[in-house]
Amino acid sequence: MSAAAVARKDFLDVRRAKIVWFVVGVYVLLTALFFVQVRLADAGGPDGPPAVLRALWNVAFVGAVFVPAVALVSAYLAVAGERESGSIKFLLSTPITRRDVVVGKYVSRAAVVAASLALAFAVAAALSAVWFGSLRTGTFAGIAALTTVYALAYVAVAIGISASTASRAQAMAAALGFYFSTNVMTLVDGMSALAALRYALNELLGLGVGEDATRFLGVLTNPTQAYLVAVQLAFPAGFMDLPAADGVAWYARPEVAVVVLLAWLVAPILFGLRRFERADIG
Structure with missing residues (x-):
């Protein structure tokens, strides 16, 4: 048995989970509703942004809010649920490693x-x-890829x-905590960890840290x-008053945000695997 066998079995199990498909x-319904909203409003006019771009901008925004919920609900019990039920012991009694389980x-x-x-x-394309x-x-294509x-x-x-x-x-407490701290509070700027850091560095300590530096810290520590920042690459220059590439430091540009986002595909897995390999399953 290998990671591929674990993946096949787990896929059959998770596809029967009603909460995941709910x-x-x-999410699919919200995506469609944002297109409906733009269709009904049609406020762009000949001098405004094309309606399709406004609809795609809305899709990106709803994705920022809702995609993490889809991902977390789909996966937060993948290992912890089996550890609590004890079925992980049977799984590990077969010729597979803990790495195979996680991967x-x-x-x-x-x-x-x-x-x-x-x-x-x-649905959005149709x-x-x-x-x-x-x-x-x-x-x-850019929005879909990013x-x-x-999500991954x-x-x-x-x-x-x-x-x-x-x-x-x-697992639930940790997933909820991560979601609220990196997603919900991020979208309410005055409540975010980045806003608190900006206040501490500039207002309390008087260090005068620039906007580009604090923006980079936010990108580095928060996938949302x-x-x-990365999704700005998908839209034409000047759309929705997006900042020009030459107007920000290199480390605060969308291309760097893409690299950071790719790093988030690996770092949490390595952290979880290290903890899981050291855990006493019993």
Whole structure:
């Protein structure tokens, strides 16, 4: 038995989980509703941004909020659930390693999440073609690719959490804590950890740290912030008053955010695997 065998078995199990498909269904519905909203409002006019771009901008925003929920719900119990039930002991009694378990679980949960995103973007593509007569292929492909990487980064976080915890309650608490601190509070700027850091460095200590430096710290420590910066690459220059590339430091540019987002695919898995390999399963 190997990581591939673990992935196949786990995929069959997770696809029967109703809560996963409920969350996926809500995300697909929200994606469609954002297109409906732009279609009904049609406020761009001939001098405003094209409707399809505004709809895709909305898709990126709802993705920033909701994709992490889809990923975390799909994967946070992947290992911890089996540890609590005791079934992990049987799994490890076969010729597989703990690394096989973690990697296999990640592959299966990532496949489920990627499939849900493919469905959502298929709906978005159909609505774009029917309602707006244009798909804006470059922008659409860029958003789809970056959103998928973003989702898989949160799957990696969920698997890392699940491999690091011994019970459902611990995994749920850690997943909720991570979601609120890196997602919900990020979108409320005054409540975010980055806002607190900016206040401490500049207001309390008077260090005068620039906006680019604090922006980079946010990107480095927060996958949601990295996604929101990286997704700017998908849109044409000047859209929605996005900052020009030459107006920010190199380390605060969207290209760097993409690299950081890719790093989030690996780092949580390595952390969780290290903890899982040292855990006393009993």
